[in-house]
Amino acid sequence: MQSTRNVKPPVFNPITGAIRALAMDAVQQANSGHPGAPMGMAEIAEVLWRHHLKHNPANPGWADRDRFVLSNGHGSMLIYALLHLTGYDLPIAELKRFRQLHSKTPGHPEYGYAPGVETTTGPLGQGITNAVGMALAEKVLAADFNRPGHEVVDHHTWVFLGDGCLMEGISHEACSLAGTWGLGKLIAFYDDNNISIDGHVDGWFTDDTPKRFEAYGWQVIRDVQGHDPAAIEAAIQQAKGNTAQPTLICCKTIIGAGAPNKQDSHDVHGAPLGAAEIEAARAHIGWNHPPFEIPAEIYAAWDARAKGAAAEAQWNARFASYRAAHPELAAEFERRMAGDLPADWNAHVEAVLAKVIDKAETIATRKASQNSIEAYAPRLPELLGGSADLAGSNLTLWSGARGVRKNSGGNYVYYGVREFGMAAIANGASLHGGLIPYTATFLMFSEYARNALRMAALMKIRQVFVFTHDSIGLGEDGPTHQPVEQIATLRLIPNMDVWRPCDTTESAVAWACAVERRTGPSSLCFSRQNLPFQARDAAQVAGIRRGGYVLSEAGNGSQTVAAQAVIIATGSEVALAVSAQKTLAGEGIAVRVVSMPSTNVFDRQDDAWKAGVLPKGLPRVAVEAGVTDGWRKYVGLEGEVVGIDRFGESAPAGELFKLFGITAEAVAAAVRKVLA
Secondary structure (H helix, E strand, O other): OOOOOOOOOOOOOHHHHHHHHHHHHHHHHHOOOOOHHHHHOHHHHHHHHHHOOOOOOOOOOOOOOOEEEEOOHHHHHHHHHHHHHHOOOOOHHHHHOOOOOOOOOOOOOOOOOOOOOOOOOOOOOHHHHHHHHHHHHHHHHHHHHOEOOEOOOOOOEEEEEEHHHHHOHHHHHHHHHHHHHOOOOEEEEEEEOOEEOOEEHHHOOOOOHHHHHHHHOOEEEEEEEOOOHHHHHHHHHHHHHOOOOOEEEEEEOOOOOOOOOOOOOHHHOOOOOOHHHHHHHHHHHOOOOOOOOOOHHHHHHHOOHHHHHHHHHHHHHHHHHHHHHOHHHHHHHHHHHHOOOOOOHHHHHHHHHHHHHHHOOOEEHHHHHHHHHHHHHHHOOOEEEEEOOOHHHHOOOOOOOOEOEOOEOOOEEEOOOOHHHHHHHHHHHHHHOOOEEEEEEEHHHHHOOHHHHHHHHHHOOOOEEEEEOOOHHHHHHOOOOOOOOHHHHHHOOOOOEEEOOOOHHHHHHHHHHHHHOOOOOEEEEOOOOEEOOOOOOHHHHHHHOOOOEEEEOOEOOOOEOOOOEEEEEOOOHHHHHHHHHHHHHHOOOOEEEEEOOOHHHHHOOOHHHHHHHOOOOOOEEEEOOOOOHHHHHHHOOOOEEEOOOOOOOOOOHHHHHHHOOOOHHHHHHHHHHHHO
């Protein structure tokens, strides 16, 4: 099939033929996959990876490498072919196992599987958004560490993306910000092949993409012939020459170029070509080698190991000079890129907690969160904060916050009303290294960001998601803003730690745990309304880190007695549990109160700890101002849950808690019921 869009077809050669052959052979062997994008972007990939990409296959984690993101992640055989050909530890055996169980070549690029894969892509639009975060991180770190004559942070972020990425709304959020921030080292290649899974996109994607990006403040290079190496080279040189704006290179391509009977059609987008078409393609592109066989001279032409080692060696020499001139900065750079916390971190946390406990403040936990940021941030220059146009409500600003601007770095990002983009940009910044991002919005609007939260958890990256206004306690804004099911569903995300602190002490501990955690993200959920300080001894303070602990033992204040029941509570409802405990004590009913700020963390504790907190055989009541089902695993069939299984209403918070029965009286009544 011949393109009707005035696209110059490729002049086939063995260098790009290796990409096309590996893509079609791997997809055919797996009997699933997407050969069209790798075959259609082969020339773009060849020019970039052989002549411009700064990387070292022997050290995929080199700090000053360029970052490459395949945003159209369904074309994953493109990046696998490139990594294999250029010399990464991705042998041909792994390409033969494309899309098979436990291979390093899953159906979409997965962070942590194949070396050189910088982020997990597949959900379209998030790759380009992660790349914006990576470019933002480069900008921020360059401002933090570069000094005259010593540019130790100086690399590009390159992105391949397709029509699907641009249709997704998140691309608008992220690319608008990239222009606003002037991310001049971000260069994206738009694979303009006019095809998506349903066919030619003319019926559902007629945006003037170049005008759209020009409106964002990008440099746009239009109508580049995407199969012409000279045209691609010229576009890249122009892009690299403009360091004031991100660049979009619009490449006219033919999807599946090289498959003579299926190219330029959705037939080649997401399905194997079939044996007959592969045989025809081999003849068409002049590739006369069996499946998965690459001649030695082709490997030699692609091999980037010597060039990459030389580039890293040059950087190492520059860094040695930097270390001699700025030893403290060099040590700090290495610490941050390693992801290590300051040497005195534990001592600092203990000092912060001592002050918090001494103050014993009754304040909203969103304010306690801000106080925690204020206390920890001076010791953590790697913190990169931000909020989705709610800084004054989320209370994420602190005295040392410096907003990121077009011509400056900073440590705080004003994201505007872009919750999804914010979370995915922060994912990219985390993946880049050297920064610990925290982002914020109302808990209700975690829904907008949900898939980026899931991606952070899937990749097990260090991220802190701050969510305030965590219940019906926000009051008059009504059910559209009152989270009911959000905390419960966040807890269901694998690898996500969810914290809902009850006071200033738990808030400070939750923040410390989130910052320290290197195996996944954390969601911190804070109240709008004031919550009373809860007194604890040292053992109880230590127990907070275990997710659930005995806050108040059954007794009359001077003597502990055997508990007859347990009340489990989180956040604002802990105070209700303590109040109910006192009421019941007056009736001769001894009740233990367990604060469980993080069910996820509690569930990871050993059996002895869990049994010590929640003894077997004791009737249990749980209380939380949200949906009740998640608490059934703790209270059992015989227990009771005081919660809300409907949407809220618009009214002052106090009235709403009474309306929905989230009161100390209701908790006490539930205890009486389980003891009856």
